[in-house]
Amino acid sequence: MTISLNDIAERAGVSVKTVSGALHGGSARMSDDTRLRIREIAEELGYVTNFAARSMRQGWMPLIGVIADELVTSPFATGIIGGLDSGARASDMAVFAMTLSGRRTVASVLEEMHRFRPRAVAYAAMYHKRVELPAEFAETVGVMINCREANDRVTSLVPDEAGAALEMTNYLLNAGRRNIAYINLPGLLASELREIGFRQALDQGGFNGANATVLPAVNRAIYSDRAQSLVHSHVQQLMSVPQRPDAILCGNDRVAMEVYAALRRCGATIPDDVAVASFDNQVEIASRLDPPLTTMALPHRAMGRKAAQILLAEDRAPVEVKKIPFRLVERLSV
Amino acid sequence: MTISLNDIAERAGVSVKTVSGALHGGSARMSDDTRLRIREIAEELGYVTNFAARSMRQGWMPLIGVIADELVTSPFATGIIGGLDSGARASDMAVFAMTLSGRRTVASVLEEMHRFRPRAVAYAAMYHKRVELPAEFAETVGVMINCREANDRVTSLVPDEAGAALEMTNYLLNAGRRNIAYINLPGLLASELREIGFRQALDQGGFNGANATVLPAVNRAIYSDRAQSLVHSHVQQLMSVPQRPDAILCGNDRVAMEVYAALRRCGATIPDDVAVASFDNQVEIASRLDPPLTTMALPHRAMGRKAAQILLAEDRAPVEVKKIPFRLVERLSV
């Protein structure tokens, strides 16, 4: 038995509209006395706004819908959703996600979502990639998170991969490292961009970026967790020649984990012999490695927050691709 | 400009109610011809049900609300929410979570949630613990996930910790291990229960459970990721005496990761010299360790699915505590 504005109105001996005005501070003006009294009664009766009813007039529910491209199964989801949530909360909005998986199409997920009449819709990808959104949804989807809309029809928020690689490489150079090898993740958009930043930093630092060592972490064209790892053999190889590296940059924290094990096998110590750095900041891994891993944290939360801001902005800004900076997390591996 | 039943009714030259019946197969009967024609028009116009409007009559939205006790920040969230989602989808329900964090109370989160008029509400914890739910919410919250309501006022779904430890210990014994040390996580409910299962399995196997070695992973009363790790020194100690263990059971995968590193330092190989096994199955870690880690997977998805089932059941079953079994994931560390 839920209670409504009507119940309060009856109890207070005023009209429903007065109650509505008193509680939600709308245009309606009334004596402070009345307003206070109504609020007390509402409190006492345990009144809770009915958003569904409100939405009948407004046309929308205070919800931000997220089309989660496989995202919900990923630990990275938490950052994006969390950021979105904290950005939305300020405007009294809630976030709800629907997974786009298997054979479901964007159209079908959007339709399902639309039944709830969300105020705004975002599309979020599990890893940085290009996504082609059918033209008819360009209006509906307000922002792409962690992915770039292939035809730039929608504002996209993506991690600044090249910038992160540049920053981390500079950090290694500043730490006195002179021979940095990069074990990258093959076949990913992020990897391509990071490689550019890596080589650029070397060039700027007076080294030959084009000549730098960049090796694939796995023996497949595209990195995946299940692919056969090449990390051990690469590290062994790298450490067996006179020109051994004094730093290894890793495509992600899991690769770094393997590099740790491989270096240990070679008898090399971290960071004295070889510094190790990486991308992601999967906290459970990075902080638990010995020594704790220095890594560029993916800006998942920041992208989420920014997305909320864009979605809830008064006026629709022009479409653009926004690169969101990583955050350097200094631990002890450099 | 969204289109409504009314628009379809006009276009089809029938009443709204007929359209409603045609689309949602309600009690209304009509010629197959009419029904088909209406459906076609709806399709053509791009009609999408308005749940908010429907809820005005039903009294609830087809939503399952989840009070997420810090959960959303955890990678474990994904299993629980994912399971809930897949369980709910069958009934055309969506799941939405609200985080209970910082200074927010259950009451305040429930109130926020209630504004959306969810059909059912679950409470989910990040790690297995006891939760005292104020009595007045016992009716509102339909099920507790990954936690036990302190006064058994609400049906609770918890991982079968003791059973999991028993199973894993038996697995080690069956693999021929005779001297199993257990590096446990101090101060957690899960740990207490697992220790019981561990000792029980040893007793049943003809070993002296009461005498078995159980060591704390960190030097604090309660395990946390930030506490100072004791794993290295424990392993060194264990391996330096004549009665070295031939298996180490770990409180979680991160501890196992440290055990791997420590064993490697001691020159011991896994699993030949020492088998390693653990709890959690954090896939990114467990599958990436070398050798891949054999571990008991927490039943997060299963709890989520079961929760959906309980919440959406026709009639409310009597309150109980349901222990959900872990799943043994065999890899190569045993």
Place this chain on the structure above:
DNA sequence: TTGAAAGCGCTAACAG
């Protein structure tokens, strides 16, 4: 400063 009434989209009860 407050009230009355309309209407949002839908379903259920009742008529035809």
Place this chain on the structure above:
DNA sequence: CTGTTAGCGCTTTCAA
């Protein structure tokens, strides 16, 4: 087999 109508809870427009 189909139509009409009322009403869910709220906000907004118009009237007092």
